[in-house]
Amino acid sequence: MLRKLSTLALLASCLVSQAQLDKEVKMNQFITILMQKMTLEEKIGQLNLTSVGFDVTGPILSQGVEEKIKKGLVGGVFNTYTPVAVRKLQDIAVNETRLKIPLLFGYDVIHGHRTIFPIPLGLSASWDPALVQRTARAAGDEAAADGLNWVFSPMVDIARDPRWGRVSEGAGEDPYLGAQMARAMVKGYQGDNFILDNTVLACVKHFALYGAGEAGRDYNTVDMSRLRMYNEYLAPYKAAIDAGVATVMTSFNEIDGVPATANKWLLKDLLRKQWRFNGLIVTDYTAVNEMIAHGMGDAKKVGELALNAGNEMDMVGEIFLNNGVDLVKSGRVSQATIDAACRNVLEAKYKLGLFDDPYRYVNEARNKTAIMNEAKLALSKEAAIKSMVLLKNANQALPLNAAKKIAFIGPLVKDHRNLIGNWSGAGDWKKAVSLWAALEQKFGADKFLYAKGCNLVDDPALRKRLNDHDGQIVLDEKTPEQLIADAVQTAQQADVVVAVLGEAFGMTGEAASRSMIGLLDNQLDLLKALKKTGKPIVLVLMNGRPLTLSWENENVEAILETWFAGTQGGAAIADVLFGEANPSGKLSMTFPRNVGQVPIYYNAKNTGRPFDENQKYTSKYLDVPNTPLYPFGHGLSYTTFNYDDIKLSKATITATDKLQVSVHVANTGNYDGVETVQLYIRDMVGSITRPVKELKRFEKVSLKKGESKDLSFTLTVEDLKFFNADLKWVAEPGDFKVFVGTNSQNVKEASFSLK
Template identity: 45%
Template sequence: MVNARISRRAALLGAGAVAAWAGSPARALIQAADTQRIPAFVDAVIARMTVEEKAGQLTLNAAAWAGSAATALNPPSAGASFEEQLQQVRDGQLTGVFNGNGAEMSRRMQKVAMEESRLKVPLIFAADIIHGHRTVFPVPLGEAASWEPELAERTAHIAAVEAAAAGIDWTFAPMVDIARDARWGRGVEGAGEDVHLGKLFAAARVRGFQGKRLTDRDAVLACAKHFVAYGAAEAGLDYNSVDISERTLREVYFPPFQAAFGAGALSAMASFNELSGIPATANHWLLDEVLHGEWKFGGLVVSDYTGDEELIAHGYAKDGRDAARLAFLAGVDMCMQSGLYMKHLPGLVQAGEVPQARLDQAVRRVLAVKAQLGLFDDPFRRIDPRREKALVLSKPHRALARDAARRSVVLLKNDGNLLPLRKNQKIALIGPFAAGQHDLVGPWCVYGDDKQAIDLATGMRAAAADPSLITIAAGSGVEEPLAGGVEAAVVAAGAADVVVLAIGEGTRMSGEAQSVTDIVVPAPQMALAEAIAATGKPIVVLLKNGRALALEGGVAAAPAILVSWFLGTETGPALADVLYGAYSPSGRLPVSFPRAAGQVPYYYGHKATGRPNPEGALQEYKTHYRGVLNSALYPFGHGLTYGQVAYADLHHDANLAWNGTLTARATVRNSGSHACEEVVQLYVRDRTASITRPVRELKAFHKIALKPGETRQVEFTIRRADLEFVGADNRWMVEPGTFDLWIAPSADAEGLAGRFELAAA
C-alpha cells in the first residue's frame, strides 16, 4: 500500500532527512539517469557558482511584466516590480519567469542576464500554454473527444510555434491527470477518464510541443502535470486530499505520466494534493524513488504555484524553512513563486541540513534542460518580435483551429434526423451563448482572447442561405435570469422552424478552483429550456461545457443534443460546419455523462460488485441508487454521426497463446446518405482474476472514414501485454483464463461480443 511505504519515508524525512536522501537505494540510478543528459560544460558552470546563485537557478517567479489574463489566473501575491526582477537577474537570483508579456519582455530580461549578470547563465521563460497561444484550440478535454491523438500533436505544435516566437521556452502542459469525478473543475485540462486514451494524448501533446529537436526555435519544453493523482481529489474538490492504493496509482494514474516521459518530456510538476498522508510536493517515495529511481527520469521537477509553501497549511511543515527543506530533499528541484528556495536553501546547506550534492544535482538538472533547449548556444533563439507578429493567428493556424474544433464536437442524440439543418430554415438561436464574443476560448487562456474569436451567431449567419434567417435571443444569463429574457426567447422560437438552444457553462465555471457540487445546467438556463420546450418547436441543444453534465428535463428530452465544450478561436465557423452538415460530427465522449449528478464519481471502467443488477428493471438489494440505473445516460465512447453505421461479422481467434497474438475483425458499414467517420472501439474484460478487474477496459480503437454505402473491415491485434494488471505485490502481471471482448461504438454498447482464452505459458 502507498500509505505504508510513504509513512516509512516520512519518518526518515524528520531528523534524518539528509541521511535518507544520501542513502536512498535509488541514488545510483538517479545519478546515472541525470548523467545521460548533462552536457560536459554544466559542471564547470556549477563550480563557479555561489550557493546563492545556485538557489537562484532553482527559483522561478511569475513575470512582473504580465498581461491582465495571467494576473487573473494566479492567486494574488506581492511580487517584485519589473525593475526589481531585472535586478534579481543581475544578482543571479532568478532562473526565469513565467506568463510574461511577449517577446519584448523576454528580450529585455535575457539581455540583462547575458550582459549584466556575473555568470551569464541564460534565463528560461515559461508559460501556461494549455490549449493554444494566441490561436486557441479546443480545451484539452474537448480535443480528446476527437479521439485523434495526431490532431492534438498538430495543435500542440502550432501552440509551440506561436509561443516560441513570443520568447517562451517552456510550457506547463500537458496536464495528464486522469479525471473521473466531473465535479473537479480541472478535468477540462486533461483527456478524461480512460487510461488508454490518456496515455495516447499525453504522448501526442509532448511530441507536438517539443517537436523533432528541443533546440529548434519553434519547440518548447513540455511539462507533465500534476504528479500525481491530482484528479483523484476527494469529492472532486480542488486541492483536496487523495488516499488511494499503490495499485490504483500504478494502473490508473501513473501510465499517462510514463507515456509523457516516454515521449521525451523533460519536466514534471508536483501536484498540490497530499497522497495517502504525504503531500506530493514533499513525497520522497514518489518524486525520488519512483520518478527518478524506478523510471530513470532525467529531467527536472518543479513545484506548482507556491506548492512548497503550502506544506505549512497541510500541517506537514512547521514553517517556510522546513517546507523548503522537505520539498527539496523529496525531489522538487525548482521552486515556483514562493521564493522559499532563494530564501532558505543557502542557510540549509550551510547548516548541513541539505547536502551540497543535492543542491548541485538540482542545479545540474536545470542547467541541463536549458542546454537541451539550446539556450546556452543562443539565448535569444526564441525571442523574435517579428516572427511573433507574423505567426500568431495566421490563416493556417486558424484553419487548424476550425478543423480541431469541429472534430471535437460530439453528437449525443439526433432523433428524427433533425440534424443537419437546412440552410434555408428559419433558426431561432437562443441562449446565453448564442451571440457575443464571450466564453469562447475557455478556461486557462493566458494569451488567447475572446475578442479575436468568432461567436456562434457570426458563424451561422455566414453559413446560412440568408443571414436574416437567423434570429437571436439570449433568454437568460449564464447563472442569472435576464429580465424579459424568457418571454423574448419564446417569441423568437415561435417564429422559427428550428431552435438552436446554446446553453451550458461559462468559462469561469470550469478550470482551477472551479469545483462544483452539482454537475447540471444552471437553473436560469433550465427555466429557459423548459419554456422553449413548451413551444413544441424542434430543439437542437448545443452544450458549452468543460465537464460531463447530468442532463435533465427539457434539455435531456430535446430531439438533438450536441456537446461543443469550449472550442476556441474558430468556435462559430466550426459549429456552423457541423450544424449545417458541411462536416459530419465525429467526436466521441472522453468522459461518461451520468444519469444523475448524485452518481459522481462515475466512470465506465468500474468494478463489478457481488450484487450487480441484472439486465432490465431495477431489483431490490442490487447495486444501484434508488430509482436510478447504475449506468451512464451517455457512456464513454458514445457519439453519433450523420451516417447510419452498423457493425457485423465478428471474427476472432478462440485462443491467445502466451507469447502469441490474437486477431479480431469486424465489418463496419455506413448505410446512410452522408459520409461519416466512425470510432471503432475494442474493449476487454478479464472474467476471473486474483485481483478483481473492471467490467470493461478500452484497449484499442480505429477512427475510420466511410462514404455513403461503404463497408470496411476493421482489425485489432491483442497480445498478452494488453491484458496485464497490477497484482497483489504491486507488480504488473497477467494470468491465464477467460476474457470477454467487444468491438463496439461505446463502452456500454453491446456491439459485437466474443470470448477467448489466454493459454498458460
C-alpha cells in the same frame, strides 16, 4: 541483401548513439565548469521560478524580480511573453549578471497560445492523437515565437468526478486514451529534439493523482491504494515520461498522507528510479509554501522536505531562495542535493540552446508570421469540428435545413469571450468567431431570427464570485421575465429553435469546482418555456465538463456538445449544424444522469452483488438506474454504422501469440461519416479483481454512404497485463472477453483464453 541492410542500420544506430553520447559529454563538461564558478547562493538562485508579467495564476506575484535577476537569484520567469518583454529580462540576465546565465521563460499554454483550440477535454473527444499532436505543435510554435521556451502542459490527470473544474484540462477517465493523448502532446511541443527554435520544453502535470481529489474539490485530499495508482491513474504520466517529456510538475494533493511536493517515494523511487526520468522537476504555484497549511511545518521545514524529496524549481513561492543557504549550512539539505537540482535546471537551458544563443526565442519577425496565421486558424476550426459530440439526434433534427425559418436563442449565440474557455492564456477572445458572426458570414445578415433568452448567469452570488475573478458577466437591461418572453415570441415565428447554452468560462478550470453540474436554473427555465411553444429544439452546449442533462435529453430533439471550442469555434459549430461537417467526436468522460451517481466511469469493477433489477440486495440506487446518461465513448453521427459479429483468429493464445480481432463495419445511413471503432477487453478471473471493461485499441475509419470496411486489431499478451498485488506487471492465464463497438456500452463480444 537483408543482412547488408541490417548491418548498415546497426552502424547508423551506433553512429547516432555515439553522436548523442558526445553531446551528453560536451553538455556535462560545460555545466560542470560553470557550476565550479557558482556560489551556493547562485546555485539556489537557479531553483527560483518567479512570476512577472501580464497575468498571475495564484495569490502571489514575485517582488523585486529585476534586482534578483541581476544578483543571479532567478532561474526562470513565469507569465512573461512577447519578444519585447522577454528580451528586456533576458538582457538583464546575460548582460548584468556575474555569470551571464540565461533565463527560462514559461507559461500556461494549455490548449493553444494565441490561436486557441478546443479545451483538452474536447480535444480528447476527437479520439485523434495525430490531430492533438498537431494542435500542440501549433501551440508550441506560437509560444516559441512569442518568446517562450517552456509550456506547463500537458495536464494528464485521470478524472472521474465531473464536479472537479479541472476535468476541462485533461483527457477524461481512461488510462489508455489518456496515455495516447499525453504522448501526442509531448511530441507536439518538443518534437524529436530541441534543435529547432520553435520547439519548447513540455511539462507533464500534475504529478500525481491530482484528478482524484475527494468530493471533486480542487486542491483536496487524495487517498488511494498503490494498486489503484498503478492500474488506473499512473499510465498517462508514464506515457509522457516514455515520450521524453523534459519537465514534470508536482501536484497540490497529498499521497499516502504526504503532499506530492514532499513525497520522496513519488519523486525519487517512482519517477527517478522506476521510470528513469532524468529531466527537471518543478513545483506547482506556491506548492512548497502551501505545505505549511497541510501541517508539514514552518517555511524552513517545508523547504527542507521539498528539496530532499527531489524538487528542483520552486514556482513563485521563493521558499528555496529564502531558506536554501541556511538549510545547507545547517546540514538539513546536502550540497549534493542543491548541485543536482541546479544541474538539471542548467541542462534544460543547455538543451534549448540558450547558452549558445540566449535570444533564440526572441524573434520579432517570426512573431509576426507564426502567430494566428491562416494555417493555425484552419487547424483551430478543424480541431473544433472533430471534437464535437452529437449526444442526441431524434427524428433527424440535425443537420439543419437553411431553407427553414430558424431561431437562434441563448446568451452564447453572439458570445465571443466564452468560446475560448478557461485557461485560454494569451488568447484574445475579441478575435474569436462567434456562432452568430459565422452564420452571418455563411448566410448573410437577417437570415435567421435571434433572441438572447436569458443571462448566462442570473444568480447574484455566483455572478459576483465569477466577476470578482474577471468573469466578465454583464446582465442584460431587460428582466429575466422579459428576456424569456422575447425568446418565446421569437420561437413562435420559427420552424425550429436552436438554443445555445452552457457554462461561463469561469465555471470550469482551476478553482472552479461545482457541487451541481447541470445547466443553471435560469437557462433551464428558458428551455422549459421554449418547450411549451411546441417547436423542435436543438440544444447546442458550450461547457468544460460533463453535465447532468436528464431533462434536456427527454425534452429536446437534438443535443450537440461543442465544449469551449476555441478561436474558430463559431465557424465550426455552424458547419456542423448545417451538415457541411458530420460530427464524429466520442466522449472521453462519462455523463451522469444526476450528480448523485458521481463518481461514475465505464471501467469500474463488479461487486459481489452485481446489479439485478429483480433482486433487492444488489448494488443499485432506488431512484436512478446505475447506467450513465451518456457512456464513455458515446457519440452519434448524421449517418448510421452497423457492426457485424466479432471474428477472432484463435480461441486460445499463448504468451508468444498474436490475436487478430476482426469486425466488419458498414455505413448504413445517408451521409458520409467517420466512426471511431473501440475495442475493450475483460479479464474474467484474476488474482485481484479486474474492471468490467478496459479500452485497449481504437481506430477512426472514414466511410462513404453505403461503404463498408473490415477492420482488424492485434492484441498481444502485453495488452492482457496488469499490476498484481505485488505490483508486478503480469498477464495471468485464463478466460477473457473482447468487445468491439461504437461506445463502451453498445458492443459486440467474443471470448478467448490465455494459456
